[in-house]
Amino acid sequence: GEDVEQSLFLSVREGDSSVINCTYTDSSSTYLYWYKQEPGAGLQLLTYIFSNMDMKQDQRLTVLLNKKDKHLSLRIADTQTGDSAIYFCAENRRGSYIPTFGRGTSLIVHP
Amino acid sequence: KAGVTQTPRYLIKTRGQQVTLSCSPISGHRSVSWYQQTPGQGLQFLFEYFSETQRNKGNFPGRFSGRQFSNSRSEMNVSTLELGDSALYLCASSPGGGPSNTEAFFGQGTRLTVV
Numbered sequence: 271g272e273d274v275e276q277s278l279f280l281s282v283r284e285g286d287s288s289v290i291n292c293t294y295t296d297s298s299s300t301y302l303y304w305y306k307q308e309p310g311a312g313l314q315l316l317t318y319i320f321s322n323m324d325m326k327q328d329q330r331l332t333v334l335l336n337k338k339d340k341h342l343s344l345r346i347a348d349t350q351t352g353d354s355a356i357y358f359c360a361e362n363r364r365g366s367y368i369p370t371f372g373r374g375t376s377l378i379v380h381p
Numbered sequence: 382k383a384g385v386t387q388t389p390r391y392l393i394k395t396r397g398q399q400v401t402l403s404c405s406p407i408s409g410h411r412s413v414s415w416y417q418q419t420p421g422q423g424l425q426f427l428f429e430y431f432s433e434t435q436r437n438k439g440n441f442p443g444r445f446s447g448r449q450f451s452n453s454r455s456e457m458n459v460s461t462l463e464l465g466d467s468a469l470y471l472c473a474s475s476p477g478g479g480p481s482n483t484e485a486f487f488g489q490g491t492r493l494t495v496v
Contacts, residue, residue: 301484303484305487310489311489311490312385312387312471312487312488312489312490313424313471313473313485313487314487315484315485315486318484358424367412367429367431367436367437367477368414368426368429368437369485371416371423371424372423373423373424374423374424
């Protein structure tokens, strides 16, 4: 299987919460990231969490990390149409200079 | 602070030609990484340069090459273009001093179409 796995699509209604999930395989991961890519644009770093943390909150974004299960999630509260984008999970392994990316989850927000 | 700048934004080339893409990182950043993004393969790492040296390399054929200049600007070159090279090429810049945090800042990409 792939090193970082995400489901490909998620559809939510405007105003609901979105939860995007990610699993990774390397227990030595030190930092885990969430990036957002809007159509025709590059990747924008949304937030990251250090591996010794369980949770990080930043306005409408909540990141949860379960190190035991190697599971990372991104919760977007009160999802808006402007949140429609592809969301990439990435991990940075101990000693590595290069993050490993998942294939991205397309979030579709409908009225 | 200016972001990561990639030029050109769009390119159309013919099979067999070669192409050079450019990336100017954020001022003070010494690491530049290149990625190829396609719908089928997702985001694939090409190579990373730090202080003018290739520090990491992905699994791409030798037709893909790059370099970094003393001002940290980087170029990547693809020779003998194939239809499958059509993709969005993304450049990412990071401070690069150590492996502990590779928070990367991406440019908007160069959309290459090979016909």
